Amino acid sequence: xxxxxxxxxxxxxxxxxxxxxxxxxxxxxxxxxxxxxxxxxxxxxxxxxxxxxxxxxxxxxxxxxxxxxxxxxxxxxxxxxxxxxxxxxxxxxxxxxxxxxxxxxxxxxxxxxxxxxxxxxxxxxxxxxxxxxxxxxxxxxxxxxxxxxxxxxxxxxxxxxxxxxxxxxxxxxxxxxxxxxxxxxxxxxxxxxxxxxxxxxxxxxxxxxxxxxxxxxxxxxxxxxxxxxxxxxxxxxxxxxxxxxxxxxxxxxxxxxxxxxxxxxxxxxxxxxxxxxxxxxxxxxxxxxxxxxxxxxxxxxxxxxxxxxxxxxxxxxxxxxxxxxxxxxxxxxxxxxxxxxxxxxxxxxxxxxxxxxxxxxxxxxxxxxxxxxxxxxxxxxxxxxxxxxxxxxxxxxxxxxxxxxxxxxxxxxxxxxxxxxxxxxxxxxxxxxxxxxxxxxxxxxxxxxxxxxxxxxxxxxxxxxxxxxxxxxxxxx
Numbered sequence: 001x002x003x004x005x006x007x008x009x010x011x012x013x014x015x016x017x018x019x020x021x022x023x024x025x026x027x028x029x030x031x032x033x034x035x036x037x038x039x040x041x042x043x044x045x046x047x048x049x050x051x052x053x054x055x056x057x058x059x060x061x062x063x064x065x066x067x068x069x070x071x072x073x074x075x076x077x078x079x080x081x082x083x084x085x086x087x088x089x090x091x092x093x094x095x096x097x098x099x100x101x102x103x104x105x106x107x108x109x110x111x112x113x114x115x116x117x118x119x120x121x122x123x124x125x126x127x128x129x130x131x132x133x134x135x136x137x138x139x140x141x142x143x144x145x146x147x148x149x150x151x152x153x154x155x156x157x158x159x160x161x162x163x164x165x166x167x168x169x170x171x172x173x174x175x176x177x178x179x180x181x182x183x184x185x186x187x188x189x190x191x192x193x194x195x196x197x198x199x200x201x202x203x204x205x206x207x208x209x210x211x212x213x214x215x216x217x218x219x220x221x222x223x224x225x226x227x228x229x230x231x232x233x234x235x236x237x238x239x240x241x242x243x244x245x246x247x248x249x250x251x252x253x254x255x256x257x258x259x260x261x262x263x264x265x266x267x268x269x270x271x272x273x274x275x276x277x278x279x280x281x282x283x284x285x286x287x288x289x290x291x292x293x294x295x296x297x298x299x300x301x302x303x304x305x306x307x308x309x310x311x312x313x314x315x316x317x318x319x320x321x322x323x324x325x326x327x328x329x330x331x332x333x334x335x336x337x338x339x340x341x342x343x344x345x346x347x348x349x350x351x352x353x354x355x356x357x358x359x360x361x362x363x364x365x366x367x368x369x370x371x372x373x374x375x376x377x378x379x380x381x382x383x384x385x386x387x388x389x390x391x392x393x394x395x396x397x398x399x400x401x402x403x404x405x406x407x408x409x410x411x412x413x414x415x416x417x418x419x420x421x422x423x424x425x426x427x428x429x430x431x432x433x434x435x436x437x438x439x440x441x442x443x444x445x446x447x448x449x450x451x452x453x454x455x456x457x458x459x460x461x462x463x464x465x466x467x468x469x470x471x472x473x474x475x476x477x
Contacts, residue, residue: 003036003131004069005045005059005180006087008080010409012049013186015059019047021190022178023247028075028104030176035128038174041135043181044069049430050083050407057090065097071138074119075133078385079406088118099138103127109211109387110159116153125163125215128173149216165218170198171228172177175235190343191245192236196263197223202285204312205389206351206382207323223256226263230270233466245279252285253307254295264302271303281306286327286337292338300342308378309335310349313357314320314364320358322390329368336372345375352429353382355394358419360361362428363476369436369448379432380410381425 008024012018019025034041046063048056072091076084088100102115103123121144123130130149137144145152148164167173176195182188192276199221200209213220233246253260271277284295284307299307311332312323319325339346348369350360369377384391384400392402396413407413413425 001071001135002042002044002067002069003033003071003073003135004067005033005043006065006074006084007045008048008050008071008083008087010049010078010407012047012051015049015052015055016185017184018049018318021187021193022181022185022186022243023193025176025178025181025193026075027176029073030178030181032073032127032131033172033177033180034174036135039130039132039136043177043180045184045391047181047184049084050080055181056087060087062090064091069098070097071101071135073127074100074102076106077104078106078387079383079404079409080255082406085118094120101131101134103131105208106387108215111151113158113276116151116158118316121150121152123149124151126167126465128167129164134322138381146230152308154462158426161196163216164262166199166218166220166222168218168222169225170222171225175232178236181348185360189240189242190193191247192240192243193234193247193249194229194236195224195251196229196250196282197221197255198249202251203253203324205322205393206354206385208387209387210389211387218315221251221255223250223259226259226266229263232278233267233278234270237274239386243278244276245281248280248282250283253282254284254290255297257295261298264298266306267372268427276399277303280304281308283308283310285310286331286335288327288331290335292335296338296342296344299344304344306345306347306375308349311365311368312349312351313361314368315352315357315361317362318354318357322354324389333372336374340438346372347376347378348372348374350377350379351382352379352432353413353415353417353420353425355382355384355390355397357414357417359424360419362420366428366432369432370439373437373440377433377436378454379414379429381429383410383414384436427450 007029014018029045036043044063044067046059048059074084074088088102091098091100100119101121101123102119107115107122108124111122115122121134126149127410130147133147134144134150137147144150145159146161147155148161150161152159192247199213201221203210237243267280280303282304286309309332312325313319314329316328319327336346350365350369352365384394399415399417404414413422416422
């Protein structure tokens with residue numbers, strides 16, 4: 001059968017080549033597609049961005065006309081859900097014979113009967129095997145009403161099937177299908193992301209893990225086998241020999257220190273085959289009892305050049321009482337110092353405009369960033385995602401506006417807080433980068449100019465300018 005995936009995102013480069021690089025690939029779709037292809041099914045993909053308006057419909061029409069799918073699988077996070085529903089309504093009206101399924105995080109933690117007025121089925125939980133079962137039963141003309149993880153509507157009756165357990169051994173899955181993404185990627189020889197595991201052991205209030213882990217039974221936090229990870233990196237390296245950098249994506253690489261040491265040893269041996277060793281980066285969650293020295297020693301051995309650490313807030317009150325994140329400023333300082341002692345760069349995640357946060361709390365976040373001078377930062381404005389504890393808090397306190405701004409998600413302030421106004425939040429966010437680095441003697445002023453040009457002219461403008469310059473330079477070679 002022919003299965004078409006529909007994926008939407010923001011900050012894309014162009015309608016025909018929306019994704020800047022390989023790290024923009026979404027793994028949920030990639031793994032489902034890989035499993036389907038493993039069982040001789042055909043898959044393709046369209047990538048959309050709401051900013052293209054009705055041109056998105058042409059993108060969908062063009063792909064349907066060429067591929068002629070039997071099934072369309074939609075996936076959406078909360079901020080994309082409304083837009084995806086509009087695309088699905090168009091498909092339902094124009095192509096009523098194509099079966100429509102939706103899955104993803106938002107649907108999994110907020111399943112509702114009403115979704116089945118638009119979609120023929122919804123997938124609650126991991127989608128690899130339920131979608132495979134569904135496709136195979138459709139192919140054979142068998143009933144689909146009893147497939148675990150699927151909610152299906154037949155006539156006026158809704159079948160809410162029992163969930164299947166989390167996939168215990170992630171290494172039983174084929175490597176994610178990257179092929180379906182290639183036609184949508186501008187720079188194919190960019191760094192790759194490889195997924196190390198699924199699930200998170202922590203329960204941060206702005207995240208949905210507390211709900212996702214309750215979707216079904218079995219272990220929620222799972223790590224892939226070391227040999228499987230290295231094999232995937234080796235396969236990518238063979239196919240894309242110009243690629244020298246990999247992001248090893250996981251909620252925190254420190255969740256199992258013994259597993260991490262084995263992985264680093266394997267990566268060290270893997271790198272021996274290359275004259276120019278591959279370099280790696282990853283995420284690390286800090287907690288008071290974490291053994292930082294052996295972790296960073298292992299990362300250094302394996303040629304990790306960078307880690308991203310979630311500070312989120314410089315205020316201990318905000319971390320403890322609002323975010324349910326338990327570590328001190330000294331824990332963060334220690335991690336940054338040990339990382340740099342091993343020659344590993346550090347980036348910090350920050351979040352501002354949290355419900356209950358004050359301007360004084362924000363100044364603590366700014367101060368520790370100024371002190372630590374991260375090599376980069378990923379700072380965002382809090383966005384209330386339905387299904388999270390902080391969304392429920394915002395809803396209860398009636399501080400969510402009637403119309404959330406989905407177009408500039410995490411870049412524009414939505415909340416107007418008693419002690420941190422909407423204008424203050426936006427102004428603090430817009431000037432954060434400058435305020436962190438303005439007194440840093442080692443910072444190149446040109447980088448600040450480029451940063452603000454990208455921020456206020458837009459990512460698309462800067463990406464297209466970069467591409468144009470590359471083409472001009474290449475023409476003289």
